[in-house]
Amino acid sequence: MSRVMSDTSRVQFFLTWGIQQFFMDIMILIFVAIILFTMSWQLAIIVLMPTPVLVIGTKLFSKKIHGIYHKAWRRWADLSAILADTVPGVTVVKAFSQERKEINKFNRKTHELYEVNVKISFLEGIFFPLVGFVMTLGAVSVWWFGGRQILSGTLTLGVLTAFISYTWRFYEPVGRLSNMSSVLLRAATSAERIFEVLDTRPEVHDSPNAISLPPLKGHIKFHNVSFAYESGETVLRNINLEIKPGQKVGLVGPSGAGKTTLAKLILRFYDPTEGKITIDGYDLREV
Structure with a gap:
């Protein structure tokens, strides 16, 4: 401000x-x-x-x-x-x-x-x-x-x-x-x-060969995803998850377990440290 x-x-x-x-x-x-x-x-x-x-x-x-x-x-x-x-x-x-x-x-x-x-x-x-x-x-x-x-x-x-x-x-x-x-x-x-x-470079940015997504069905998959913040704290380890179109999923766990982080990864506020996240087969880092 x-x-x-x-x-x-x-x-x-x-x-x-x-x-x-x-x-x-x-x-x-x-x-x-x-x-x-x-x-x-x-x-x-x-x-x-x-x-x-x-x-x-x-x-x-x-x-x-x-x-x-x-x-x-x-x-x-x-x-x-x-x-x-x-x-x-x-x-x-x-x-x-x-x-x-x-x-x-x-x-x-x-x-x-x-x-x-x-x-x-x-x-x-x-x-x-x-x-x-x-x-x-x-x-x-x-x-x-x-x-x-x-x-x-x-x-x-x-x-x-x-x-x-x-x-x-x-x-x-x-x-x-x-x-x-x-x-x-x-x-x-x-x-x-x-x-x-x-001049601050965004932590998440489009790749040079990024593609525009067609209309999506909403098939989300986590492929052996791990994530750690810059501080080095690992929040998620080897997550494999599939959410089919129209399916409702609830995330349950204690505070600090990584529920919010997982949701932010889907929205691509962050990129995974390891593994990849796809939506309808498209890697989020390539869109």
Whole structure:
């Protein structure tokens, strides 16, 4: 549920707003940089000096917070799963007097999500003000060096004033691009979670030479069928069973004997570990 609702929304937000804003900011940077170098190439170099620091800082920030975003989305998914299971089944919870247990489970998951969000807020609270501080240092440096050039007569006050204005016009998209790293990482993390599902190969899949079944009569046969789960636990061993068309069969046995597993094998939710199951003579793995 979390992947379908929250993760897709983050990816959609980045695709509809983030990419457009990214290219707009890049165009503004190029345009303003040309103006700055036209006015004073020495001061323009000073304006660009904070850029490598911001790039390195953004890279370190991204590397640090990427894994934390993964944890946050997993915690949110766990919390959503608890709500999806508990709220519709509230009558069952009350019937078995499990209110306190479910409340404690919810509180525990909420606290885990809170702790991860605190880490995210802490890192973002350090990084984004630092971005502003570095850009302010760049602007102050322009004032200082520009003032020296005015005193030496190589620059006029009007040019410096205009240059400072363009300096902040240059730093605005730089700041947005640095802040956009958070949006990009949120979307990238969500995209990874989405593709984990999309790229999951089904345990049961059609064979390359699968055939379409004709109208069936319903003659089912188990041919020496054995089945074990991935954990290695063998549930069924050497089952031979025939169910004729129209015949009704009841499966009786203690819990864990394999009744449900046997029914799921007929529906081909799983494939047998050994042997085969046929319906009207067709092997289920070949249809």
